[in-house]
Amino acid sequence: MKKISWLALCALLGAAVLVGCGAGESEPFEEKTYTAQTEQVREVRLDVRDRSIEVSASEDGQIHIGCAENSKEYYEIGVSEDGVLEMTAASDKSWTDYIGGKAAAGSRKITLRLPQAQLSALALYTTNENVTFSDFSAGRITVSVNGGDIQFDCLDVEEKLDLQVKNGGISGTAAGSQSDYAVTCAVKKGESTLPAEADGGPKQLAVSANNGDVNIRFAG
Known part of the structure; x- marks a missing residue:
């Protein structure tokens, strides 16, 4: 799998947005939006922990992923040569970073805006949060x-x-x-x-x- 940067895949950062910190957090989260061309992707796979996932149809037919990251909790995103977009959770936490609880609710949400009826497969894996769909195929x-x-x-x-x-x-x-x-x-x-x-x-x-x-x- 080739790893693709946010910039290379048309990250729409705009102005940096800082979201609230949960108890014990030493670093705020930054909201990011990842956008990929539909022609590049036939399957989407997310494998994360402690994150809610909201899925709905994309209004422009492209793939948009919204999430929040900091240097301790972030995501690795890449597209394989056969068109599988994969997003996995990554962490640089030490044991002291786990003291004080988890991130604030707004930082624990991933939004997926996906093309309707165009993906051959969608696979989502998460823990301790909900996965919700709105009118999707x-x-x-x-x-x-x-x-x-x-x-x-x-x-x-x-x-x-x-x-x-x-x-x-x-x-x-x-x-x-x-x-x-x-x-x-x-x-x-x-x-x-x-x-x-x-x-x-x-x-x-x-x-x-x-x-x-x-x-x-x-x-x-």
């Missing part, structure tokens, strides 16, 4: 959250929707009807509106929840 969508919820409104896929939570719940509306999906659902210590298995197709809906409820409805 892609070829395949995978979301895994440990310690938070997955929430969505009118989420659509061409192939597979794979949702996994631990110590959290899953709720929202999927496009189409249940008969459009081959469903598998495994829930421990919770309740579900989905059957454990159901034939259908051609799409796949795979859901897993440990210590949380599943409440998925269908728009059709």
Whole structure:
């Protein structure tokens, strides 16, 4: 994977914006916006910790990622030769940096503005925060959250929707009807509106929840 700088990928910094610090923080966070041309990217993958992720359709058809960084907590972003944009959490913290709690809420949010129905795959992984979608579609969508919820409104896929939570719940509306999906659902210590298995197709809906409820409805 080739690492690409914010500037090389058209970072829209504008004036530097400092967001609030949480208890024990010695350095404020700076808000940044990363923009990539849709032609460069066919898949997007985020693997972060302690960050909420908000996904919605891009108004201009390009990819925009908004986040906050400082020298202790930041992200490595790159695009592979086969068109996979990957964003991973990075840290230069020492043990003393963990004293006093985590960053303020505004610094723990990532916003994704993605082209509607153009990505072949989207994969999101986070902990201790929620992942939310607003009216979005892609070829395949995978979301895994440990310690938070997955929430969505009118989420659509061409192939597979794979949702996994631990110590959290899953709720929202999927496009189409249940008969459009081959469903598998495994829930421990919770309740579900989905059957454990159901034939259908051609799409796949795979859901897993440990210590949380599943409440998925269908728009059709």
